[in-house]
Amino acid sequence: MAPPDYSKMGFTAIKVDLDGPVAIVTLNRPQYGNAWTHTMSQNLIKAYETLDLDDRVRVVVVTGAGKAFCHGADFREGDFSNDRFDPSEAPTEHNHRDDGGMVSLAVHRMKKVTIAAINGAAVGVGVTQVLPMDIRVAWKDAKVGFVFVRRGIVPEAVSRVIRLFF
Secondary structure, eight states, X not given: OOOOOGGGSOOSSEEEEEETTEEXXXXXXXXXXXXXXXXXXXXXXXHHHHHHHOTTOSEEEEEESTTOSBOOBOXXXXXXXXXXXXXXXXXXXXXXXXXXXXXXXXXXXXXXXXXXXEOSOEETHHHHTTTTSSEEEXXXXXXXXXXXXXXXXXOOTTTTSOOOOO
């Protein structure tokens, strides 16, 4: 089986580049501060699952295009309510988890080393998505914010399990 060609996987919100054994995943919506969308979460899940199976890859580095890492959720897409959950069904990992949580679990399941290279502002899901990564490195002027309570939002991305950040 031929190794995957990440440029042909149809990603619209991220880029995946290989530099030897290092995969660089770039959140690629710089005109919006790399704000999180449902499309971005689906792109990331597909990329992480594929990278984990790619024998060429040993390390996955995640960064943001432009001046921001990720400004958090792009609320122009709505409130990110989960319409996949039917209250009459028993909850499972797949029918009740928010998009950020699904991405965090995809990172957690990876056998490859994951590194967050926080190159600018990381707010809300922009910072909770890096919590399951093995290493988190931030630019000295990066702004990091867990702003959920100030916005009246319940924390997502399985961030109720806060790990030591820096």
